[in-house]
Amino acid sequence: MNIEQLDKDYAIPGQLTFIEGKGGLPMIQINSDKASALISMYAGQVLSYRPAGEPADLMFLSEKAYYQAAKAIKGGAPICWPWFGPDPAASGRAAHGFVRNRLWQIVNTEITTDGDVMVTLGLEDSAETKNIWPHAFTLTQQITVGKSLNLELITKNTGTAAFSITQAFHTYFNIGDINQTRVLGLEACQYIDKVDNSAEKQQTGAISVNAEVDRIYLAVKNEQVIEDAALERRIRITSSGNTTAVVWNPWEKIAAEMADLQDSDYRRFICVETANAAGDVIEVKPNSNCRLAANYCIERD
Numbered sequence: 001m002n003i004e005q006l007d008k009d010y011a012i013p014g015q016l017t018f019i020e021g022k023g024g025l026p027m028i029q030i031n032s033d034k035a036s037a038l039i040s041m042y043a044g045q046v047l048s049y050r051p052a053g054e055p056a057d058l059m060f061l062s063e064k065a066y067y068q069a070a071k072a073i074k075g076g077a078p079i080c081w082p083w084f085g086p087d088p089a090a091s092g093r094a095a096h097g098f099v100r101n102r103l104w105q106i107v108n109t110e111i112t113t114d115g116d117v118m119v120t121l122g123l124e125d126s127a128e129t130k131n132i133w134p135h136a137f138t139l140t141q142q143i144t145v146g147k148s149l150n151l152e153l154i155t156k157n158t159g160t161a162a163f164s165i166t167q168a169f170h171t172y173f174n175i176g177d178i179n180q181t182r183v184l185g186l187e188a189c190q191y192i193d194k195v196d197n198s199a200e201k202q203q204t205g206a207i208s209v210n211a212e213v214d215r216i217y218l219a220v221k222n223e224q225v226i227e228d229a230a231l232e233r234r235i236r237i238t239s240s241g242n243t244t245a246v247v248w249n250p251w252e253k254i255a256a257e258m259a260d261l262q263d264s265d266y267r268r269f270i271c272v273e274t275a276n277a278a279g280d281v282i283e284v285k286p287n288s289n290c291r292l293a294a295n296y297c298i299e300r301d
Contacts, residue, residue, distance in 0.1 A: 001026045001041065001103070010109045015117055023067025026103075030117050030145050037117075037145045040073060044104035044121045044141050047076035049149045051298055056231055058149065058296055060174040060269035064260045072100045074260040075269075077151060077171040079141065082133055084166040084246075084277045096170065098132050099123055099139060107140065116146030125158070135163045148297035155282075156289040164283050168246060168275035169294050176230020178267045183207035183247060185224035185237075192216040192278055209270065212251040216278045220245045224272055234299040239274040241292040246273035 003026060006018040021027035021040060027047075028039040038048040049058045061075030072078055080096035087093040094101075107120040123139045130136075136159035144150040151169055175181045184206050193199050194214035203217070206227075220243060226235040239245075248271040250258065255266040274294040276282050282290050 006106060010106050012109055012111065012117065015111070016109055016119070021067065025067055028106075028109075028119055030119075032115075032117055032145065034116065034146045035149075037143075037149070039119060039121075039143060040076075041106065041121065042067075042103050043073055043078060043100045044102075044123065045073055045076050045078055045100065046143060046149065046151070047073065049145065049296070051147055054298060056176075056233075057174050058235065058298060060172040060265075062261050062265060064262060066260050070101050071260075072096075074258075075172045077169050079153065080166075080168040080170050080275075081139065081153070081155070082135075082137075082163075082165040082167065084168045084275055088166075093132060097167075098129065100170075102129075104141070112144065112146075114146060116144050119143045119145075135159055135161075137163075148295050150293070150295045152291060152293045154289055154291050155284055157284040157286050160286050162283055162285045164281050165290075166276050166278075166281055167292055168273045168277060169292070170246075170271060170273050171294070171296070172269045172271055173226055173235055174231075175226070175228045175268060175270055178209050178249060178270065180229040181209065181270055182227040183224060183270070183272055184227060186217050186220060186245065186247070189217045189220055191218060207247060209249050209251075212254060213247055213249045215247050216275070217245045217247065218278065218280075219243055226270065226272060232300065236297045236299055237272055237274065238295045238297075239293060241290065242274050242276050242280060244275050244277045244280040246275050246277060247271065248273070 015032045025042040030037040035051045065074040078100045081099045104121040107122040121141045125136045138156040140154040142152040222239045224237045255261050256263045
């Protein structure tokens, strides 16, 4: 992609510009009166978001993240699509689908009526994607950067037969200390414990993390709150289009085994994912669409 041409066609003077990011990847830099953000067009992935006046980023981004073809970027808000987790067909395809290691196209940039900056990215089927997943589709992501960050993922079936998907915003939230962090809003929910052979269990009280956690919460309400005592803030997650949520932290052993994480990074992030996972499978009929949305807002007393 030609950065100069992108700037000419889609830049918003004083608020949005295109830059060459790490690994030579095209990225969108937003700096407005309300917030700053960095969006990678590779993977269609928000890497950074910070409201004006906030001392710390909303998102965690690994200093050892890969910025290269066929690799996922560790941090920010990766998109899992058209499946979440392992290949549902067990045919050797990559976990979490194929859109988080594809170059997305810019569809539009604009200032909304509220004065927020909105970026629309898109991805369509190709001969390459059909070799992986044999369906015709248009995938659109609307990213709205203002006093909160809003993500909407719209799947349209452009083919002649229905298809089914699972999906997620696999968002890495920046926290001061995992030992001083709690997740609220999932109390009394049933969950699938992926660390314990997918046993189904029930949550009691708020979620605290002191070991590896990999859970799919079922029949969730559409609001969770991350209490981050170390950074003296709360992160409120409001979602729509989903009935499941995922909470993940690799803890010490797995973090040390991941080449794109520093050994101690597990202390500095938690993933609370807005998802259609497990039995929350979405059927998309021909010429129809579905929408998954998440809004992230930082709150302080």
